[in-house]
Amino acid sequence: MANEVLELEGINKFYTESLHVLKGIDLTVREGEFIALMGPSGSGKSTLLNILGCLDKPTNGGYFLGGQDVSSMSDSQLSSIRSRYLGFIFQQYNLLPQYTVVENIEVPLIYQGIRLDSSTKKRCEALAELVGLGHRLDHRPMQLSGGQQQRVAIARSLVNKPQLILADEPTGNLDSKTSLEIMVMLSRLNEMGKTIIMVTHENDIAGWARRIVRMRDGNIESDEANEPWPLPEGAPELPVHLLEGAA
Amino acid sequence: MDPLSIALVGVLSISIGFLLASDKGRRGLELALRSLWLHKLRSFLSMLGIIIGTSAVIILMSFGEGSEKDVLDDIKRLGTTNIIVRSVKPPEDANSNMRQRVATYGLTYDDMDFFKTIPSITRMVPMRIFPQETRRGARGHNSRVVATTPQYAEVNELVAGQGRFLNEEDEAQMNNVCVLGSETAKSLFPFEDPIDTSVKLGQFAYVVVGVLTDRMPTGGTGGSQAAEDFNHDIYIPLSTSRGRFGDRIMIRAAGSRSMEKVDMHQITITVQDIDKVRPVGSMIREMLSETKRHPRQDWALTVPLDRLELVERTKANIRQSLGIYASISLLVGGIGIMNVMLATVTERTREVGIRRALGAKRSDITFQFLVETMVQTGIGGILGVGFGCAYVFVHALLHSMPQFAFLFQQGSPSPILHLPSITWSLTTAVGVGVIFGIYPAMRAAHMDPIEALRHV
Numbered sequence: 041m042a043n044e045v046l047e048l049e050g051i052n053k054f055y056t057e058s059l060h061v062l063k064g065i066d067l068t069v070r071e072g073e074f075i076a077l078m079g080p081s082g083s084g085k086s087t088l089l090n091i092l093g094c095l096d097k098p099t100n101g102g103y104f105l106g107g108q109d110v111s112s113m114s115d116s117q118l119s120s121i122r123s124r125y126l127g128f129i130f131q132q133y134n135l136l137p138q139y140t141v142v143e144n145i146e147v148p149l150i151y152q153g154i155r156l157d158s159s160t161k162k163r164c165e166a167l168a169e170l171v172g173l174g175h176r177l178d179h180r181p182m183q184l185s186g187g188q189q190q191r192v193a194i195a196r197s198l199v200n201k202p203q204l205i206l207a208d209e210p211t212g213n214l215d216s217k218t219s220l221e222i223m224v225m226l227s228r229l230n231e232m233g234k235t236i237i238m239v240t241h242e243n244d245i246a247g248w249a250r251r252i253v254r255m256r257d258g259n260i261e262s263d264e265a266n267e268p269w270p271l272p273e274g275a276p277e278l279p280v281h282l283l284e285g286a287a
Numbered sequence: 288m289d290p291l292s293i294a295l296v297g298v299l300s301i302s303i304g305f306l307l308a309s310d311k312g313r314r315g316l317e318l319a320l321r322s323l324w325l326h327k328l329r330s331f332l333s334m335l336g337i338i339i340g341t342s343a344v345i346i347l348m349s350f351g352e353g354s355e356k357d358v359l360d361d362i363k364r365l366g367t368t369n370i371i372v373r374s375v376k377p378p379e380d381a382n383s384n385m386r387q388r389v390a391t392y393g394l395t396y397d398d399m400d401f402f403k404t405i406p407s408i409t410r411m412v413p414m415r416i417f418p419q420e421t422r423r424g425a426r427g428h429n430s431r432v433v434a435t436t437p438q439y440a441e442v443n444e445l446v447a448g449q450g451r452f453l454n455e456e457d458e459a460q461m462n463n464v465c466v467l468g469s470e471t472a473k474s475l476f477p478f479e480d481p482i483d484t485s486v487k488l489g490q491f492a493y494v495v496v497g498v499l500t501d502r503m504p505t506g507g508t509g510g511s512q513a514a515e516d517f518n519h520d521i522y523i524p525l526s527t528s529r530g531r532f533g534d535r536i537m538i539r540a541a542g543s544r545s546m547e548k549v550d551m552h553q554i555t556i557t558v559q560d561i562d563k564v565r566p567v568g569s570m571i572r573e574m575l576s577e578t579k580r581h582p583r584q585d586w587a588l589t590v591p592l593d594r595l596e597l598v599e600r601t602k603a604n605i606r607q608s609l610g611i612y613a614s615i616s617l618l619v620g621g622i623g624i625m626n627v628m629l630a631t632v633t634e635r636t637r638e639v640g641i642r643r644a645l646g647a648k649r650s651d652i653t654f655q656f657l658v659e660t661m662v663q664t665g666i667g668g669i670l671g672v673g674f675g676c677a678y679v680f681v682h683a684l685l686h687s688m689p690q691f692a693f694l695f696q697q698g699s700p701s702p703i704l705h706l707p708s709i710t711w712s713l714t715t716a717v718g719v720g721v722i723f724g725i726y727p728a729m730r731a732a733h734m735d736p737i738e739a740l741r742h743v
């Protein structure tokens with residue numbers, strides 16, 4: 041069996057004494073998995089994803105990421121974990137409006153303390169090309185469509201070679217055609233061995249994952265394997281050769 | 288450059304160096320400049336307080352510098368080791384209606400002999416001054432006749448452009464010689480070489496032995512020392528004047544005539560070194576105050592060095608009020624900047640959330656916004672320095688051009704750029720950025736990343 045990427049042991053989250061949002065979640069994620077986290081609105085998906093993403097701390101319980109106990113880490117240690125091990129994709133893309141495509145992709149490197157030079161720049165350009173934006177390197181987010189922005193965000197989530205990519209409703213703001221493009225891209229990345237956890241409430245989208253975890257009222261209701269949709273005919277291959285050393 | 292400025296420049300350039308050396312620093316700097324450029328008007332308005340503060344400091348300090356130089360130049364011209372004693376016509380005589388009465392007042396040869404008992408005095412130059420028309424053939428010139436001794440030239444730094452100044456032999460032999468000020472010479476001898484010709488003062492002729500080069504007039508000294516314009520003078524030996532004119536002088540003024548008996552109008556006393564100036568000054572004052580010598584107050588004593596003290600005091604005053612003024616304007620400027628930064632931080636809450644999610648530590652966020660504020664105040668400071676320097680430059684330029692004289696009050700100082708105030712005000716501006724930027728920056732850093740990400 042593949043190595044564990046993370047393990048949750050009895051994670052509880054209380055916002056107030058009476059607001060018990062996560063009720064003893066246990067979850068193990070292994071390398072190369074593609075998990076869809078589903079459930080009705082208010083069931084605690086985002087809260088769980090934020091804890092997985094080290095943006096929030098559980099009230100109690102254990103969270104082991106790559107073997108390290110992160111549930112008791114300080115704010116600055118968590119920041120450093122985020123910059124090293126995690127990639128984020130958001131529903132609202134969340135690119136920095138002042139920056140160009142390449143500069144947006146570079147941001148996680150800055151906070152990792154990596155010196156930006158021509159080789160990091162080349163790597164970021166390769167990632168932009170990987171997501172099909174090789175001809176838009178100097179564009180700003182405002183000049184891109186939603187789908188293009190989300191692709192920049194995907195490239196950005198790859199730049200620090202993360203162990204885990206977290207996506208909260210990555211297609212929530214996109215039309216169905218663009219959603220399909222994005223999901224094909226995520227599937228390809230998963231084929232390459234990237235571990236992905238994605239929150240969605242759409243069955244169509246969840247169908248791309250290999251494992252579906254359903255939540256209800258802060259509990260895991262079901263957790264089962266899924267046969268992902270087949271890639272559509274003529275779906276573009278990712279120019280993986282670009283990724284040699286890049287992601 | 289003063290050591291403080293050197294230290295400040297050092298600190299500034301080291302911190303700029305650090306900024307440029309690290310990726311985060313360069314990015315922060317670049318981002319700061321970009322967002323500044325994005326909101327040009329807003330940034331300019333928020334910097335206005337800083338711009339006004341810095342330029343005001345530079346302009347005021349430069350005026351201080353300019354007036355200090357004016358005064359120092361004056362003191363130098365009058366001589367730092369000199370004491371000047373003058374005869375003053377007492378008021379009751381001036382108001383007298385009696386005509387033809389001989390007004391007797393002022394310093395006497397006796398006084399001068401008495402001063403000779405003071406050991407620290409190295410030189411005494413007495414002078415009698417009376418207005419008299421100088422004639423050369425048909426030409427006349429209303430000059431100031433100065434009867435004095437040869438050392439007069441040293442004391443007043445007069446230089447003979449042609450010929451020589453009066454010498455000891457002239458004095459000893461009561462020679463009928465004279466030396467002309469440059470204007471006097473020009474007006475009497477428009478075409479000829481004056482040397483060895485003669486001019487007439489009253490009924491006597493004097494041989495011209497020298498002509499002086501042009502000399503800047505000295506400024507007046509607060510009423511106690513008249514402004515002197517040496518260029519309209521004609522100099523004759525003191526001994527000659529006693530012989531030729533006697534002790535009495537006829538003054539013609541506004542249709543009335545009056546006679547004066549004044550031994551000498553002024554004595555310029557030079558002391559051997561600067562430390563002795565004040566003690567000797569007070570000794571002389573004491574001597575003259577003895578009522579049997581001068582029952583009326585018919586003399587005045589000026590110590591040019593005293594003005595130095597006045598200048599120092601004025602400078603300290605300027606500094607103090609400037610300090611208060613600058614603090615207030617920088618405080619106001621800083622509050623303006625802080626206000627804008629708080630708005631900026633709120634506006635960019637989402638950006639903070641994104642950066643935090645991508646791995647930025649709190650310190651990274653603090654740093655970013657702090658750099659942004661410092662860049663704002665720094666640029667404000669630079670603009671202020673630029674404006675201040677430009678103002679000083681233009682003012683000084685116009686001041687030096689006679690056709691713009693109408694713009695300025697007579698005797699108003701021309702500013703001289705005060706270099707240290709540039710470094711002070713620039714570092715203070717950046718310092719204001721740090722002080723007023725820290726709160727908004729911390730506020731940004733302590734936002735909850737999840738909430739910040741939800742912010743629209």
Ligand SMILES: Nc1ncnc2c1ncn2[C@@H]1O[C@H](COP(=O)(O)OP(=O)(O)O)[C@@H](O)[C@H]1O
Pocket residue numbers: 055059061079080081082083084085086087088
């Ligand atoms: N910051 C918060 N403070 C208080 N309650 C919160 C906060 N965030 C989420 N909740 C509550 O926690 C529950 C789960 O929310 P969430 O994780 O966003 O659900 P989902 O993403 O599945 O819709 C909801 O009832 C929501 O109101």
Ligand SMILES: [Mg+2]
Pocket residue numbers: 085086087
């Ligand atoms: Mg949600």
